[in-house]
Amino acid sequence: MATPPSVTTPPDLRVLCRRLTSTPVDDLPRLCPLLVSHVLQCGAQLSASPDAGKGKDKGSEVPVLVHKLRTHITSLLNGKNASGRFAAVCLVKAVVDVGGWESLRAAEPWVRGLIAIVQKNDPLATKELAIITLTKIYMLLQGYQTLIREMATPTLPNFVTACLQLIKPSASGQPLKTPTSVVETVASSLSKLVVLYPTTLRPFATQTRTALRAYIAPTSSEPLAVPQNLRESSRQLFILFSYTAPKNGSSDEWGKSIKAAILDAQSTADQIFRGVLESWESATGYRPSQPRTDGLPTGGGDSSDEFPTWTGLQAGAERLSGLLDFLSSYLDSPTKSPVTVPLGDLLDLTSRLTLITPPSPSSPEDSIPTNPAISRDEKSELWTSLPSIHSAVLRLHTSLLRRLGDSALSLATDIIDQTIRVFTPSPSIRETAYSLFHPLLLLSGPTLPRLTVDSINPLIHSVCADILLSAGHLPSSQSTSSQPTKSGDADAFLQSSTEKPVSLFPALPASHLDAAASLLPLLLSHLPQSYLSPESRGLLDRTAILSNSKPAMLASVLHPYKDSRGRYYPSILPFLVRRFGKDQEVEVVRSNLVRAQQKQIGEEWDASEGLEQLLLSNGKQEGEEQRNEEEDEVMVAGELGAEDKKAKKKENVVASGWGNVKVVPEEKMDVDEPVNGFAVTVETKEEEVLAPRQTRAGAALKRKSETFAEAEEVKKPAKRVDTKAAGEKNENKVKKVGEKAVVEKKEEEKDDGSDSDDEGSVQIDMSLDDSEDEEEEEEEEEEEEEDKK
Numbered sequence: 001m002a003t004p005p006s007v008t009t010p011p012d013l014r015v016l017c018r019r020l021t022s023t024p025v026d027d028l029p030r031l032c033p034l035l036v037s038h039v040l041q042c043g044a045q046l047s048a049s050p051d052a053g054k055g056k057d058k059g060s061e062v063p064v065l066v067h068k069l070r071t072h073i074t075s076l077l078n079g080k081n082a083s084g085r086f087a088a089v090c091l092v093k094a095v096v097d098v099g100g101w102e103s104l105r106a107a108e109p110w111v112r113g114l115i116a117i118v119q120k121n122d123p124l125a126t127k128e129l130a131i132i133t134l135t136k137i138y139m140l141l142q143g144y145q146t147l148i149r150e151m152a153t154p155t156l157p158n159f160v161t162a163c164l165q166l167i168k169p170s171a172s173g174q175p176l177k178t179p180t181s182v183v184e185t186v187a188s189s190l191s192k193l194v195v196l197y198p199t200t201l202r203p204f205a206t207q208t209r210t211a212l213r214a215y216i217a218p219t220s221s222e223p224l225a226v227p228q229n230l231r232e233s234s235r236q237l238f239i240l241f242s243y244t245a246p247k248n249g250s251s252d253e254w255g256k257s258i259k260a261a262i263l264d265a266q267s268t269a270d271q272i273f274r275g276v277l278e279s280w281e282s283a284t285g286y287r288p289s290q291p292r293t294d295g296l297p298t299g300g301g302d303s304s305d306e307f308p309t310w311t312g313l314q315a316g317a318e319r320l321s322g323l324l325d326f327l328s329s330y331l332d333s334p335t336k337s338p339v340t341v342p343l344g345d346l347l348d349l350t351s352r353l354t355l356i357t358p359p360s361p362s363s364p365e366d367s368i369p370t371n372p373a374i375s376r377d378e379k380s381e382l383w384t385s386l387p388s389i390h391s392a393v394l395r396l397h398t399s400l401l402r403r404l405g406d407s408a409l410s411l412a413t414d415i416i417d418q419t420i421r422v423f424t425p426s427p428s429i430r431e432t433a434y435s436l437f438h439p440l441l442l443l444s445g446p447t448l449p450r451l452t453v454d455s456i457n458p459l460i461h462s463v464c465a466d467i468l469l470s471a472g473h474l475p476s477s478q479s480t481s482s483q484p485t486k487s488g489d490a491d492a493f494l495q496s497s498t499e500k501p502v503s504l505f506p507a508l509p510a511s512h513l514d515a516a517a518s519l520l521p522l523l524l525s526h527l528p529q530s531y532l533s534p535e536s537r538g539l540l541d542r543t544a545i546l547s548n549s550k551p552a553m554l555a556s557v558l559h560p561y562k563d564s565r566g567r568y569y570p571s572i573l574p575f576l577v578r579r580f581g582k583d584q585e586v587e588v589v590r591s592n593l594v595r596a597q598q599k600q601i602g603e604e605w606d607a608s609e610g611l612e613q614l615l616l617s618n619g620k621q622e623g624e625e626q627r628n629e630e631e632d633e634v635m636v637a638g639e640l641g642a643e644d645k646k647a648k649k650k651e652n653v654v655a656s657g658w659g660n661v662k663v664v665p666e667e668k669m670d671v672d673e674p675v676n677g678f679a680v681t682v683e684t685k686e687e688e689v690l691a692p693r694q695t696r697a698g699a700a701l702k703r704k705s706e707t708f709a710e711a712e713e714v715k716k717p718a719k720r721v722d723t724k725a726a727g728e729k730n731e732n733k734v735k736k737v738g739e740k741a742v743v744e745k746k747e748e749e750k751d752d753g754s755d756s757d758d759e760g761s762v763q764i765d766m767s768l769d770d771s772e773d774e775e776e777e778e779e780e781e782e783e784e785e786e787d788k789k
Contacts, residue, residue, distance in 0.1 A: 012063045020072050025079070028087035035087070036094045043098035052104075054408075070095075070106060077113040085117055086126045093133040094443040096140065104140055108151050111137060115155060130183050130213040134159055135189040142196050156200050163190065167211045179229050187212065187233040198336075202244040207476065210304045212238055217322025219315035222308055231322070235329040243336050250336040256340050258330045262345045264307065265323040269296040271557070272316040273356060275374035275382055280352045284344050293373040313378055317385035319382060320353075324392035329400040346400065347368070347414065350393050354418040358383040389430055394432040401439045412444035413452060420455045424464075430462055434515035436449040438522060445526030453531040460523055464543040466516045470508060473546045517549060524555035530562060537561045537569070545575045550583070557589055580767070706777050 016038040023031060039046075050063045073095070076088035092110050095103050114137075117130045138156065164184045166178050176183070190208065194201050217236040218226040238257075245253040264284055274291040282288075291297065297316050300309035310319050327346065359368050370379055397415050401408050408415075419433055419440075437459065467475045524540055532540075537549045544552035553576040561569040573593060580586045 010042055010045060010062075013045055013062065013069070014040040014197055016042070017065050017068050017072070020069070025076070025081045025084040025087075027083075028076075029083050032087055032090045036090055039091060039094040040098055043100075046095060046098060047100035047102050047409070067543075069240050074113070077110060077117075081408045082122055082126065085122060087127070089114065089117065089126060089133055093129070093136065096133070096137055101144065104144070106135070107137055111151060115158050115162060118159070119165070124182055128182050130500050131163065131185055131189050135192060138193055139196065142651045152197065153200065156197060157203075159783065160190065160193075160201060160204050162210060164207055168207075168668050169211060169214060174226065175400070180224075180227055182234050183215070184227075184230045187215075187230070187237045191233065191237045191240055193239070193410045194243055198243040201241075202246070205241045205244045206304075208241060209238055213304075213306075214308050216326055217319050219308075219310040219318040219322075221312060221315040231325075232329070235326050236333055239330055239333045248337065249314055254330075254335055254339045255342070258327065259345060261323055261330070262327055262342065262349055265320060265327070265349055268299050268316055268320045268323065269349075269352060271299050272313050272320060272382065275371050275379045276356055277369040277371055278352070278355070279369075280355050282348055282352075284348045286348065293371070297378075306472060313381045314385060317389055321388050321392040324389070324396050328392075328396045331396075331399040331403040341400075341403065343400075343411070346396070347411070350396060350418060351414075353389055353393050354422050356386065357422060358386055358424070386422075387424065387426040390424075391426075391428045391432045392745060393422070394419060394429070394436050398432075398436045398439070401436075401443065409444055412440055413448075416440060416448075420459065423458055425462070427508065430466065431509075431512040431515050432513075433459060434463065438515070438519055441519075441522040441526040445522065447529060448528065448531075450528075450531045453527060456527075457533070457536055460532075461539065463516045463519055463523065464539050466508060466513065467520060467543050467547050467549075470513050473531045475661050517547070520544065520547075520549060521551040521555040524552060525559055528566075532561070534561070534563065534569070541572050545572055548579055550576070550580050550586070553579075553590060554585065557593065 016035060019031065019035065019038075020028075028035075046066060048062070050066075073088050073091050076084040077092065079088075082320070092107070092114070096107060096110075097787045111134065114130045114134050118127050118134075122130075132323065138152055138159075141152050167176070167183045167186050169176060195764050212234040214222070214224070215226050215230050216238060217226070218231070239254070242250050242253040242257060263286075267289065271291050274297060278288070296312050298309065298311045299316060299319065300307050302309065308320070310316055331341070357368070365551070397419070400411070401415070407767070419436060423429060423433055429587050442743065444500055465474065520540070520543060529537065540552075543549075553572055556750075557571055557573050557576055560571055563569070571593070573590060576586055577590055
C-alpha cells in the first residue's frame, strides 16, 4: 500500500513537477504563465532549508520535489531544444524571485547556462529574458559576500562581454542587426550592475562608451532611428561609468566628461549659427571657431572619442539638442562622491543659445544681423530649428534647479531672463517654460524685482489662455466672420457668420495642461502681487474661477490684490465657497476672513461681550460714591445716541449663520472697481432670508428700548448712592421727585423754547411705538409705588 503524501506538501509544487515531466518540451513555452504562477505559490518551500524538517516530519516529500524541480530546470536550460531553454529561463527567474538564499546558493549552474544562452544563436526574446534574469541574480547576490566571491566575480566579466557583443557596432559601417529594444535592455542592465560592481566592470568602460556613443545624441543623417528610451538609458550608462574610476577619481572623471560634452555643444553651435552674426562674448574664455561658408554645415568625427558625423543644419540642430539633454542627464544622474558642477560653462552655453531668437514678424530683416555669405534657405531652416534648441535649454535649466536646490537662488534671475527671452507661442516652449517656472517661483518668487515681474506678463497671459481654452471658455482663434465673395461662390453663403464652436477635445496634450494648471496657483501666491498690473491679476482670478481650480482660488483669496493707493480689490471668496464650500480648508479660510472683515467694518453688539461689559460697569457703579441721577440719565442718552449712529453705519450689515458680513451683489463683483477692505458675499440658508429695511429698523428700535429698560434697572441701586453723595439732606424728598420731576422740567424747557444747560435735564430724541411707551409708563408707576413703600 502506497504511503499517503504529507499534509504539508503544497499541491502547486506537486502539480508543477508533474506538468514539467509529462508535458512535451515544445509545448512548454505555451504553459509558461501557468508554470510561473505555480512557482510563485511555492515560495515558502523553495526558500526553506532541506534539513529544516527532518526531525519534525520525516515523511515530508517537499525536499524531494524541490530537488526534482531544480534538476529538471537545469536539464532544460542546458538542453538542445530552444523551446525548453526559453521555458527554463522563465522558471529560473520565478524561482530566484521567491526562493531567497537557498535558491541563490544553488543558482551557479543556472548562471553559467544563462550566459551561454546570451552567447548562442538563440532567439532574441530568449536572450533578452536571460539578460534580465542574470541582472536580477547579480543584484540579489549583493547582500552575500560569499556568494559574490564564488559566483559573481568569476562569471560577471563573461556576461558583460556577451552583452557587448550584442551592441557592438559593425566595423564596415553597416547598421546594427540587434534590435533597439535589446540594446536598451543591455544598457539598462549594465546601468544597474556598474553601481554594484564598479571594480569588476572597470576594464569594460572604454568599450561600452564607444558602443553607446551613437545612441546619445543621434541625428536624422544617421541610418539608424534611435527611440527616446534607448537615448535615456544609453546616456545614464555612459555617465555612470565614472563609478569605475580608480580610487577617489570618480568626481574628477565626472567633471571631465561633462566639460567635454559642453565643448562638443559649443563646437556644434559654431557650425549651425554660422548664418548669424553673434554678439555673444564668452565669459569663460571659449573662442568660437570660424566655420567655412561653402557647402553644408558638418560636425562630428570617426574616432572612438567623438560623436558620429552629421551633415546639414537640421542634423546639427538635432545633435545640439541631444547634447543639451545629455548635459541634463549629467545633472539628473547620481554620483559616487561629491562633484563640482561647472556652472560658469553651463550658463555661458545657455546664454549664447538664448541670444539667438527668430526674427520678429514686423521687421524680419532688421531684428537680428545675419551673415550675407550664407543662403537664405539655411537661415530659414535655422529659424525653424530654434524652438527645439531653446526647449532643450529650458530642460537643462530645470535639471540644474533640481540638482542645486536652494543653492540655485543666485541663478534664478538669470534663468528667468533667458526663459522670457526665448518664450514663444510654440507649444513645446510653453510646456517646458511652465515646468521650469514651477521650481523657480518656489525658490525665488516672492523676492523678484518689479522689472522681472513685469517681464513675466507674456507667460501669465499664455498660462491663462491655455487653461481657458482647454476649459472651453475661449473662442477658436481661427474663427472669422464669413462674407460672400464677389465671385458668387455658393459655398461662401453656407459658412456661419458666428464664431466656430470650441472643440471639446483640446489640441494641447495632458502634460501641457497639467503644467499650466500647477503653475497657476503659484502665480497668485509666489509673486509680489503689488507688482502685477490690475489686468493681469484680474485675468488670473477669472481663470481660477472658470477653471474651477481650488488651489488657485485659495491662493487668490489668501493673497488679495492691493493697488498703489492702498485699495483692496474684491475677493473671489464667494465663488470659492459656492464651489468648494464643503472642503475643510475652504471653511477655515472663510471663517478667518469673515472674522477679519467683522473687525474691519465693525460688528453689532454681541451678547457675550455685552454681558462682560455689564458686569464691569456694575462693579464700577458699586465702587463709585459720587454720581447723581442726572449724570446717569446723560450716560444712558449717550449710549442710545451711539447705538443710533452704529445702526445707521451698519445699514448694509446683515446677520447670518456665518456671522455679520457685508453683502455685495454678484453682478457688482468686478476686479476693476476697488473697494475698501474685502467685499464678501455669502450664501444664506433658506431660513436666513434677509428682512426688509423697515423690519431691520423696527428690530433696531426694539433693541434700543430693551437696552434702555435694562439700563434703568441697572441704575436703580445707584440712585440712592448718588443722591446721598450729592449732599441731599432728605432722602424721601429725592425719592418723590423721580422721573416725573425730570419730565415736567423737560416740558417747561420745551415750552419756553430755550436751551438749558442744567445737569438734571436731558432730552432723549428717540421715537418708540405705542407698546413700548406703555411699557415705560408701567415701569415708571411700579418704581413710584416702590419708592412710596
